[in-house]
Amino acid sequence: MVPTLDELLDQIAAVSGAAAVDADVPLTQLSDVDSMDLMEWLYSFQSEHPEVGADAALFADDDGRTTLRVVHERLTAGAVAPA
DSSP states (O other): OOOOHHHHHHHHHHHHTOSOOOTTSBGGGOTTOOHHHHHHHHHHHHHHOGGGOOOGGGGOOTTSOOBHHHHHHHHHHHOOOOO
8 A cells, every 4th residue: 555645755755854844845855855765765665565566666757746645646656556
């Protein structure tokens, strides 16, 4: 099961040490979250939810506007129902 948006934000905050993470700020502008934090979170997520098939493409940012809300939408859209 894919975590809720709030759970995802809490997980990212825990990995990064950020006091709070705004779901609507572009990834490139998150001051307390860097790409290593995102990859650490992704590795943990992949281990806990292999059925989702998540990979680094979640963070694709062709237009500079990808946010954690977009990442969550991508996760939700790609989720595979449990067998």
